[in-house]
Amino acid sequence: MNANREDYSPLAAETVVRENVPLSELTTMRLGGKAKYVVEITTKWEIPSALEFAKKKGLPYFVLGGGANTLGRDEGFPGVILLMKIRGIDIVDADAEGFLVYGAAGENWDDFVRFTVEHEMSGIECLAKIPGTVGAAPVQNIGAYGQEVSQVIDHVEAYDTETGEFVVIGRDEMKMSYRSTLFNTGPEAGRYIITGVVFTLYDGNYEPMEEPLYASLQKHLEEVLDASELEVYAHDGYPPKVLYDGVSAIRGEKLPDPSEKASAGSFFKNIYFEPSDEKALALAEATGCKIYDKADGRKMLNTGALIEKAGLKGKLLHGMRVSDKAALVLINESAKSYADLAAARAEIADQVFEKYGFKIEQEPVEIGKEI
Ligand SMILES: Cc1cc2nc3c(=O)[nH]c(=O)nc-3n(C[C@H](O)[C@H](O)[C@H](O)COP(=O)(O)OP(=O)(O)OC[C@H]3O[C@@H](n4cnc5c(N)ncnc54)[C@H](O)[C@@H]3O)c2cc1C
The missing domain is CATH 3.90.78.10 (UDP-N-acetylenolpyruvoylglucosamine reductase, C-terminal domain)
Structure with missing residues (x-):
């Protein structure tokens, strides 16, 4: 941290700024030279001043979550990284059909999934253990084991870097398909900085996921569950926790844990x-x-x-x-x-x-x- 806060104007005194941070520390592939500045965004109100800071310095900016889908290059980044650290999870609404659940952009994605599973909600339980943040999930429409966030996002809350306004973007406007959305493809790619995401999830007791499941998940569950349990689940649907645990076990065997590899x-x-x-x-x-x-x-x-x-x-x-x-x-x-x-x-x-x-x-x- 630089002692002279004037260098960081117009950032608020409490906004954390770091200089010359190796991109290898910010990305799970652990490669790349240094970023000139990293500004930690802990509330959405810090975004406009972080962008103003970059503009004042004449530098480009880049929005980063957990760095799990991002590579650092050898030349580093002579600009400002906005590191998304806004936290918070909230059940916004609940009725007979399900729940509206908010996750702030900087929440860890798997913590968010676990929260929903612990509350017996269904809709993202097969997206267990995907590294990264809630805010990045809509960007490339994350998906795994038969679920995709495009199926359950209600809307995102974002900062529009073109108009300088905070906006709400509904699912139908997001042009979501395989790994492609309004946020990462086409003329508006990079325009919005997502501050939070609201999901529509089902009540796992009434509308759990039903067969057919993703083939490798089905196979795994047939190996680890009793015949009587399988019979019940085939008939009534699979409790979110059963699927969460099944996917976590398969991923643990197949995919590298970013904290180790x-x-x-x-x-x-x-x-x-x-x-x-x-x-x-x-x-x-x-x-x-x-x-x-x-x-x-x-x-x-x-x-x-x-x-x-x-x-x-x-x-x-x-x-x-x-x-x-x-x-x-x-x-x-x-x-x-x-x-x-x-x-x-x-x-x-x-x-x-x-x-x-x-x-x-x-x-x-x-x-x-x-x-
Ligand atoms: C071991 C491993 C397994 C994985 N498995 C899967 C999988 O099963 N399915 C899958 O879909 N992906 C998978 N991924 C990829 C990755 O986990 C996801 O893409 C995840 O959403 C990345 O989140 P992040 O916060 O790390 O994003 P980052 O890498 O930090 O950012 C990714 C992109 O989103 C942008 N971005 C990030 N946050 C915001 C924001 N708040 N507003 C606007 N733009 C933003 C960035 O600018 C960048 O363009 C895996 C990655 C690893 C390392």
């Missing part, structure tokens, strides 16, 4: 294409990988399966390990720099393209790179 989760996006795309269909069939029919009418090919088929699963490339449990995940075992990661990424993408003709796309965003 550096990664950004799925490093590549799955491949979505229209059923009318004959070229993609032919390529997909030629790979022998399973093609999934998605609820939005598109087809999906699991990029991890392609990487595995290309013989890359478990390989160590430039210090990055292609996970031997989930080939979509890259683990930073000994990469010294972002350049190492970029070299590994290029090798994987080139090999998949040469073998199967599919261009695969990176999922995490990069601090300081134009969207």
Whole structure:
């Protein structure tokens, strides 16, 4: 912290500012040079002055949550990181149909999910253990094990950086599809700084999730539950806690825990294409990988399966390990720099393209790179 607060004008005296902070400390892939300033946002009222601070210094800004879907680059970020730390969870409304539940942007996502599960709410229990914050969840429409936040977000509260106003954005305005929303795609990407999210959740006692469950989740539950329990749940639906625990157990086996292993989760996006795309269909069939029919009418090919088929699963490339449990995940075992990661990424993408003709796309965003 700099002793001279005048340097930080117009930030309030209580706003925490840090200088020259390694991006490797702010992102779960643990790479990247230093950020010039990190401003901690603990109330939404600090946002306008943080943006004004950046403007006064003539610097760009970047909004960051837990850094679980974000990469730091070697050149660092010569700008201002707004680190979202606004806290608070609240049941806003409850009626016979369910609940409206608010989570502040800086709340840890899994803490929020656990809160809802402890209150026997259904709707996000399969999104257990996804690293990161509540505020980032709508940005790329997080999803796992058959649930996506697009199904349950009622609205977000945000700061509009174009008009300088606090606004409410309803679910229908968010243009949500697989890993893509108004917040990260198209002309309005980056325009809104989300301060809180309100979810519509079901009462898990009356409207629990029903079969069919995501195949690997169903298989896991069949292994760990008694036949009598399975019979009841198949008939009445699955209590949120059963699904939360099931997903947590599967994830614990398959995915790296960011506190132990550096990664950004799925490093590549799955491949979505229209059923009318004959070229993609032919390529997909030629790979022998399973093609999934998605609820939005598109087809999906699991990029991890392609990487595995290309013989890359478990390989160590430039210090990055292609996970031997989930080939979509890259683990930073000994990469010294972002350049190492970029070299590994290029090798994987080139090999998949040469073998199967599919261009695969990176999922995490990069601090300081134009969207
Ligand atoms: C081990 C592991 C497993 C994962 N598994 C999954 C999974 O199953 N499903 C899935 O969907 N994702 C998964 N991810 C990715 C990641 O957890 C999610 O994308 C998560 O939402 C990132 O949250 P974050 O707070 O860390 O976001 P950050 O990485 O900090 O930010 C991500 C993006 O959102 C923007 N952003 C962040 N906060 C705000 C805000 N308040 N307002 C506006 N913009 C904001 C940032 O500018 C950036 O563009 C996984 C990651 C890891 C490391």
